[in-house]
Amino acid sequence: MDFRLLGEIEVWSAGRPLDVGTPRQQVVLAALVVDARRPIAMEALIDRVWGHDLPANPRPVLYAHLSRIRGLLRQTAAPGSGTAARLERRHAGYVLDVDPELVDLHRFRRLVEQGNDRQCDDEARAATLAEALGLWRGEPLAGLSGEWAAQVRASWHQRRLDAVVRWAQAEFRLGRPAAVISAVPDLTAEYPLAEPLECVLIQALHAAGRGAEALDRYGVVRRRLAEELGADPGKELRTLYQTVLSGGPPPPGEAGAARRTVRPGPLRSRAAVPPPVVTHRRADPVSVGGGASLGVPSGVGAQASARAAAPRPGSTGAPSLPEVPLGHVDAAATDTPSSRQWVRATRRRALLAVLVAVVLPSATGLAHVLRRDVGDRDESDGPPAASVECARELFAAAEALDQEGKVRDARATVVDAVRLWDELIGLDPDRNAPPLAPAVLRALGRAGVDFSVSRPALLSWLGNPVYTPYPAISQVILLRGWRFTAPVFLDAVVWNYEHTPEVTSPRSVADVLTDVLKAAVLEHTRTRHGTQVTEFDQLLKP
Known part of the structure; x- marks a missing residue:
């Protein structure tokens, strides 16, 4: 026989399930099986079965359940032998005598x-x-x-x-x-x-x-x-x-x-947790070069307090990014002592900045210093500024490696820079996003990403992660390591992405649907370059 409690309560004998009775009788059976071979006092059994919701006279009701359980156990008897489990009344209480290996x-x-x-x-x-x-x-x-x-x-x-x-x-x-x-x-x-x-x-x-x-x-x-x-x-x-x-x-x-x-506690599926409500503004179309239309978010450049109050939505079920190599530049990856020393020093400063800006405040209860909901923060606070500077240096290190022809190491260093950029956006988008926008734009340029709007406008959108999708989409492009053979307009790609039916404007990497982004790039290249390319990988440098 077999008693099963890790799931619905079941009792099996000779390869078939037995009737375990009503839910109340199952509680009585479970109370006995959980403490198999140990006596349980009558009062303890009553407390386990009913708690504070006692019937008028619980003992006779409990006796009835125990009688039915004895009948259930008799069904487990093998021919010519006794039952595999017995319910006994002893001085200290009721005991279910059963081999624990059967439970x-x-x-x-x-x-x-x-x-x-x-x-x-x-x-x-x-x-x-x-x-x-x-x-x-x-x-x-x-x-x-x-x-x-x-x-x-x-x-x-x-x-x-x-x-x-x-x-x-x-x-x-x-x-x-x-x-x-x-x-x-x-x-x-x-x-x-x-x-x-x-x-x-x-x-x-x-x-x-x-x-x-x-x-x-x-x-x-x-x-x-x-x-x-x-x-x-x-x-x-x-x-x-x-x-x-x-x-x-x-x-x-x-x-x-x-x-x-x-x-x-009780099992909870992630699907049971309602996703945050996304209340992004729709874009206002304006004319761009080549007759295309670009979605420019209304209200860009609004007051910092209004942007700070806007929610930053979490993941909405979008697939996570596939494998992207971590930036790990070692001595063998560079040829000159100066570049090797610079990259190592930059990485050390960046990791120290993450430790100061993210880990230590959380551990010491000072995280409020870095969060955007604190209105009386002193602009001279050190950790955010130091972190921004380290992110800038990582982007600069990637640019230098690119110029030396070390494309693989440059891509890896960009990944580190983007991850730190994302951390800084999460801490304080108004303070940390704008100063990094120029470095991000240069990194996008090296990846073959161009634009058809004014540079100040694009820098403004890259500096507004709460109201615009530009930072999130730029992060995905850089994390993927995409490098395009022909220039791709970032503003046109974003417009195509946002105008895809039933797609929400993304505000974080997790929100970006990669297949939709690839389709937006393909559509743009067909419109701008007149190509007939159907596979996204054909647009990338080897």
């Missing part, structure tokens, strides 16, 4: 304990923990109400989270991050606020060489925690983010690594 919940506990044994090798630990996790069929005690059932569910959800993290760490040490990338995303949808799961997923993406996706995932998690809890990521997530950002080696999976404990 999925207890098998899960045993397998997890074996998987946590440091005497076992990683292969055995990973296999044992995978076997334990395979016992889950859904929410424990699914469909049962009451405070006791809810407490049991919360406890076993936490055990499941711990087991997943330890399994993932064993897989890391075995050099199998792909297994983690395949399994963990579904769980992060069930536990959207569980930081340990996000840590192992980001670590796996980084270990698999998918650094840009790891950084994008961190941004999604950070926004979700801020929106739902008003909190910043924990120390482990922030440390991991710094490792990925610096292009350093992935940290080894440590079973004893510190992590924030999350009480998951």
Whole structure:
């Protein structure tokens, strides 16, 4: 026979399921099975089954349920032998005498304990923990109400989270991050606020060489925690983010690594969380060269207070960027000592700026100094200005590498610059976006991106990430490393993108639909150059 509690309550015997009765009777059965072979006092049983919502005379009702459970257990008797489970009344209370190996919940506990044994090798630990996790069929005690059932569910959800993290760490040490990338995303949808799961997923993406996706995932998690809890990521997530950002080696999976404990409560799908309402203004068309039409957002250059009050929407389900190499310029990548020293110094300053501007304020409770909702901030505050300067130097380093013909290293350094740019926009768009607009425009120019409007107008739009889609679309172009064989007008591409049916004007990288952006570029090149190109990759330099 088999008792199953990790999902809907089921009892199986001889390969067939038995009738477990009403939901109230299932609670009685679960209360006995969870503490198999241990006595439970009558008062404790009553409290587990009814809590504070007691019937007029609970004891006779409980006796009736216990009688039916005895009948259920008699159905599990094998011919010529006794029943596999017996319900007994002892001095200390009622006892369900059943082998714990016949209960999925207890098998899960045993397998997890074996998987946590440091005497076992990683292969055995990973296999044992995978076997334990395979016992889950859904929410424990699914469909049962009451405070006791809810407490049991919360406890076993936490055990499941711990087991997943330890399994993932064993897989890391075995050099199998792909297994983690395949399994963990579904769980992060069930536990959207569980930081340990996000840590192992980001670590796996980084270990698999998918650094840009790891950084994008961190941004999604950070926004979700801020929106739902008003909190910043924990120390482990922030440390991991710094490792990925610096292009350093992935940290080894440590079973004893510190992590924030999350009480998951009931399962929640990400789909159940309503997306933020997007209230972007539609663009006013104006004439541009060549008879094209360009969407110029109305109100560009409005008061800073109005822009600061506008919401910055999170991800709306758009696919994340595929693999983009992290900028990691080492000594072998450059030929001259001067350029090598400059790039190294620039990267060190940029990473220090991220630490000062993002990590330290969060850890010390001073994050309000950098946030845009603080009206009395002193303009002489150092961290934002230092971070902006480091972002400028990264863009300048990429330009210098380009001039030396080191295209691959230049692209990698641009990725670092764009990531820092995105962090600065998230902290304070009004203060940090405008001074970086010229550097962004130069980087776009090296990628073959041109414009058909005045330079001041384009710089203004690149400096307004709240009201315009220009920063988000520019980030995607630079992160992708696209370099066009023929000049592409950024303003015309944005106009085509925004006028695609049923497409929302993007305000962050996660909002940009890559296929729509590629189609917008193709349409523009056909209109401007008269080409008959049908494949986007044909527009790119090899």
